[in-house]
Amino acid sequence: MKRTDREKELSRRLITRRALGLGAIKLVVTGALLWRLRDMQLEQADAFRLLAEENRIxxxxxxxxxxxxxxxxxxxxxxxxxxxxxxxxxxxxxxxxxxxxxxxxxxxxxxxxxxxxxxxxxxxxxxxxxxxxxxxxxxxxxxxxxxxxxxxxxxxxxxxxxxxxxxxxxxxxxxxxxxxxxxxxxxxxxxxxVLMIPRFxxxxxxxxxxxxxxxxxxxxxxxxxxxxxxxxxxxxxxxxxxxxxxxxLTIDARLQNYAMARLEGQSAAAVVIDIESGDILASASAPSYDANLFVRGISSKNYNALLENEYRPLVNKCVQGMYPPGSTFKMVTALAALDAAETDGRERVFCPGHMDVSGNRFHCWKRSGHGRVDLVAALSESCDVYFYEMSQRCGIDRINAMAERLGIGIRYQLPLTSVAAGLNPSREWKARTRDADWRIGDTVNVSIGQGYVLTTPLQLAIMTARLASNRAVVPRLLRDPLERAVPQAASLDLRPEWLDMIRRGMAQSVNDRRGTAYSSRVVEPTMAMAGKTGTSQVFRITQAERDAGIRRQEDLPWNRRNHALFVNFAPLDNPRVAVAVIVEHGGGGSTAAAPIGRDILLAALNDGRPPLAAYPTAQRNRISAEQTEMENRLRDLGSFRVSRA
Missing domain, CATH: 3.90.1310.10 (Penicillin-binding protein 2a (Domain 2))
Incomplete structure (x- = not known):
């Protein structure tokens, strides 16, 4: 059918509009491609160059x-x-x-x-x-x-x-x-x-x-x-x-440095506790080692020298070393007897120098005996027979419970490696581990800190802090520098009159002429201390050795001598600091450990330097010479102080 002129005109207009639309679209697409090409070649050239085959990210x-x-x-x-x-x-x-x-x-x-x-x-x-x-x-x-x-x-x-x-x-x-x-x-x-980074x-x-x-x-x-x-x-x-x-840390680096210098030459440990907060102010284990050697790569020669050293420098004796506490445990036995109402503390017990128990003779350290002694005198003069008697009255169950109450046999949660729990023995423990019944002789041995009982210097420091405060002091090593006050530890609920007798016994041990630590007393009243010596047997001198002429500890090889211990706190009227010292194979606590404990306690009370006026007059020349000799080993920590916490 033949189209009219009008229809032909409309068709031409439609085709023209479509052509223009398609042309415009082509123009836009072409423009966009050209703009993208320019952008890639000029603006983003560096980014695409990184993706070239010869480079990588x-x-x-x-x-x-x-x-x-x-x-x-x-x-x-x-x-x-x-x-x-x-x-x-x-x-x-x-x-x-x-x-x-x-x-x-x-x-x-x-x-x-x-x-x-x-x-x-x-x-x-x-x-x-x-x-x-x-x-x-x-x-x-x-x-x-x-x-x-x-x-x-x-x-x-x-x-x-x-x-x-x-x-x-x-x-x-x-x-x-x-x-x-x-x-x-x-x-x-x-x-x-990050642990996968080699040598991280x-x-x-x-x-x-x-x-x-x-x-x-x-x-x-x-x-x-x-x-x-x-x-x-x-x-x-x-x-x-x-x-x-x-x-x-709660550590006082100045006090720590003094304690390490004071222990130099010994295989020993000392722990200092703030009685109010439980802060560990010093934890010194001697000898030590330079930790920088391990960071930089210690040589086999140096490492083997540390391993073979009989003083065990790699061991933290403060928390890993476990020792019989010796007579420093006698306060536990005394409180157990008081708590069991087996004595009032004023009762006198006769000490002839020994006691026969179940066919065995248990000797007092003073072979001639102490005569009649009450609780205070028994602690002051460290009469073994008194505590033999008290232990038989109250029994191991009471002693075990009181030891735990005072912090013995507890593994404290501290950010330290291999913190030991020690050993607070009981009937159940012996039956489980030794498949044997508990015997009365075991109780007698434990009463003076021998036998199965084992403690760490940290536990002895905690025990001393609890005796001084009647509170369940718990040690801590990390502190918040912004904290304003530390919550007070819970009460131990021990009768004040009991603790008064214990503290008087410890005070007389240091300040009475008959006390076992009298030579280590402090004469400055504001720093007067209470303490208790201890000597724990490592090996008994056999009859064959006695026959061969060995009569004293000094005659034995070093590693067979007794351990020396001392615990103390001060000041007497307002206890602030508790200290525990162990000198491995040091012999007697009164001669080897007590002088160290006194010096470290005085350092703790006096910003890391014991005042000469605190010592008895007759000892000051010797102490002054010792302090002068130590000066070369003491640090000036001013250059290490980064910021006041």
Missing amino acids: NLRLLPPTRGLIHDRNGVLLAGNEQNYRVVITRDDAGDIDLVLGRLQKLIGLPDDTIARAREDMLRNRPFVPITVAERLSWEEISAVAANAPALPGVTPEMGLSRVYPLTEDLSHVVGYVGPVSDQDLAREQDPDP QIGKSGVEREAEARLRGKAGSQRVEVNSVGRVMRELDRVGGEPGETLH
Whole structure:
């Protein structure tokens, strides 16, 4: 059918509009493509160049800054120092033997260092950076940077390494860090990715280990451009990590330093407790070791020397060492008898120098006997027979309960490695572990701190603090520097008249001429102390040895002599500080441990330096000479004080 002119005109207009629409669309698309092409070639050229075949982008973890550890006054105990190191990435190095050989010649690395780096590279994924060497000098790190084109995959870096400014003073408390081991990873249920960084260091002992989660922090990340030879061209992006938490210990570094200096030359331990708060002011275990050696990589020779030392410098004797408490346990027996109403404390017991129990003779340390003594005199003169008698009256069950009440046999929750519980023996314990019945002779032995009972110096310090305060003092090692007051410990509910007799007995032990620690008294009334000596038998001198002429402890080899102990608190009228001292194989508590306990207590009351006026006049020349000799071993901690806590 023939179309009219009008229909033809409408058709032409429709085609024209469609053509214009299509043309406009083509123009827009073409313009967009041209704009995108310009943007890619000019504006985003750098970004696309990174995606070229000869370059790649690497994502690296950035180790977090480890948290600091301060003492109660802001003295730095564990910090971080700059550490220049060289790392290598196998994926970028190509011929690792060639690159390692060049690096070895350039900065003179030992063969074992190169061998260890090669092992680390083969054990880890190709893209993981491996630390080849650290603690390099500025000249060495500069030489590596200048020769980067010849060392593909090698990157010079500056990191942080742990350092312990006070070296040996707090090694047993603060501990040390070391590289992550397979055993460390096995203990982690969901290992932090940062632990996979080769030679990343974590806490291995002490607070460093027990507070690892708080000290470690969280890793950051870094994106870098690496060219075809493995050289880092530039950093593209960095997300900072979170540094570890700064911890404040209850330790007073000045007092700790004095205690370590005072124990020098001995295999010994001393613990100082703030009676009001339970703060551990000092925890000294001698001899010690330099924790920095473990951070930097201790040699086999040095490590074996520590292991073979008969004084056991690697052991924290304050919380790991377990010893018979000897006569320092007699306060427990006395309170158990009072609590059982088996004595009023004023009753006198006759001591002929021995007691026969079940066909066995138990001797008093004073073979001629003490005559008639009440509780106060028995503590002051340390009469064994009195406590033999009291133990038979009250029995082991009462003694066990009172020992627990005073803190014996308890594993305290402290951020320290291997805190021992000691041993507070009971009928059930012997039946379970020895498959034997408890005997009355066992009770007699325990009554004077021998037999099965074992304590740590920390427990003895806690026992002394509880006796001085009648409160269930609990030790603590970490403190909040912003805290205003420490909640008061719960009452022990021991009758004041009982504790009055115990404290008078301990006071007379130090201040009465017949007391076992009289030579270690304090003459300054405001610092007068109460204390109790103890001597725990390690080996008994046999009849054969007596026949051979061995009569005294001094005649025995060192490791067969008795342990010497001393516990004390001061001031008498308002007790603030409690101290416990153990000198391994030191002989008698009155001669070996008591003088140390007195000196450390006076240091605790006088900002780390005992005043000469507190000593008896006849002793001052000797004490002055000893203090002068110690001055070289005492630190001026001013330069280590970072901030006032």
